[in-house]
Amino acid sequence: MIVILVLISGSIYAILCFCGLNLYLKISTCGRALVDFAVLTLSKYGNQIHCLGWVSDISECLCNICSFCFLTLFSMFTMFAVHFVPNLTIGAPVIESLRKHTKAYLDCHLMVTNPLDYVEALAKAGASGFTFHIEVSKDNWRELIQSIKTKGMRPGVSLKPGTPIEEVYALVEDENPVEMVLIMTVEPGFGGQKFMPEMMDKVRALRKKYPSLDIEVDGGLGPSTIEMAASAGANCIVAGSSIFGAAEPAKVIAILRESVASPRVHRPVVGDLRFLLLLYVVELLPLISSLVRFDPALASIGQWI
Numbered sequence: 001m002i003v004i005l006v007l008i009s010g011s012i013y014a015i016l017c018f019c020g021l022n023l024y025l026k027i028s029t030c031g032r033a034l035v036d037f038a039v040l041t042l043s044k045y046g047n048q049i050h051c052l053g054w055v056s057d058i059s060e061c062l063c064n065i066c067s068f069c070f071l072t073l074f075s076m077f078t079m080f081a082v083h084f085v086p087n088l089t090i091g092a093p094v095i096e097s098l099r100k101h102t103k104a105y106l107d108c109h110l111m112v113t114n115p116l117d118y119v120e121a122l123a124k125a126g127a128s129g130f131t132f133h134i135e136v137s138k139d140n141w142r143e144l145i146q147s148i149k150t151k152g153m154r155p156g157v158s159l160k161p162g163t164p165i166e167e168v169y170a171l172v173e174d175e176n177p178v179e180m181v182l183i184m185t186v187e188p189g190f191g192g193q194k195f196m197p198e199m200m201d202k203v204r205a206l207r208k209k210y211p212s213l214d215i216e217v218d219g220g221l222g223p224s225t226i227e228m229a230a231s232a233g234a235n236c237i238v239a240g241s242s243i244f245g246a247a248e249p250a251k252v253i254a255i256l257r258e259s260v261a262s263p264r265v266h267r268p269v270v271g272d273l274r275f276l277l278l279l280y281v282v283e284l285l286p287l288i289s290s291l292v293r294f295d296p297a298l299a300s301i302g303q304w305i
Ligand SMILES: O=C(CO)[C@@H](O)[C@H](O)COP(=O)(O)O
Pocket: 031, 032, 186, 187, 188, 189, 190, 191, 192, 193, 218, 219, 220, 221, 238, 239, 240, 241, 242
């Protein structure tokens, strides 16, 4: 009887574990912020599944079921950590650890409902850019931009596929503007989704209106989609699976880099013109001054001016 009970409970437990694992794997792909959590969950479940191999009596089995329930509750609470506690799985502590090993630009895209709460911690951790979502910042974007700049980071604003591009115009045109606009080319939440070409209308509209603005695209970008984004005017590319899933990631990075660096892309026209003008002035000044100094005829012209 006990053997049958153990077998039945063990099977139920195995099914629960399997479902639980799948559930967590699915939930854990809800954004980069939960990736560490997925690893953590996997290793915990790894131990539990391993235990199943030597379940030998009913008490052991019950004990495993109890720990399964505990893990479920614990993990479920953790899933909502983004909303309930001021910490993220990939948040300030991870940025801080990365910063110790690199001087690279650390571009932080906050898919959270309360970005203001993370400005201070991310700045302290060494973040370079801080991009928030317009959908959750309609009432406090000025305060957010100010706070991001005060803390020495570069502010950016992001918009989901369903949000009209017009919603970010005010933030770019403000006297204290954002310095980058991130156009999501997938519905935020999962890596590995299909690129949405219809988002290129937003990129084109933005590039036409703001020739020198940094325009970032994120989601489904790789060698087969980069041309669309680059020729529409995007100059900052976020790519996940196309790089990490590639046999030769360096090659993919080179292709992406080359596409946005090619002359087809709208260069920051206003910035370039200013630079050219400065070059002319700097280069011509010594020439003019030497002519005025050494050519008596020109020197007299100089007197008239
Ligand atoms: O964070 C998100 C979406 O939520 C994006 O950054 C994607 O995760 C990019 O991944 P790929 O689409 O390149 O795999």
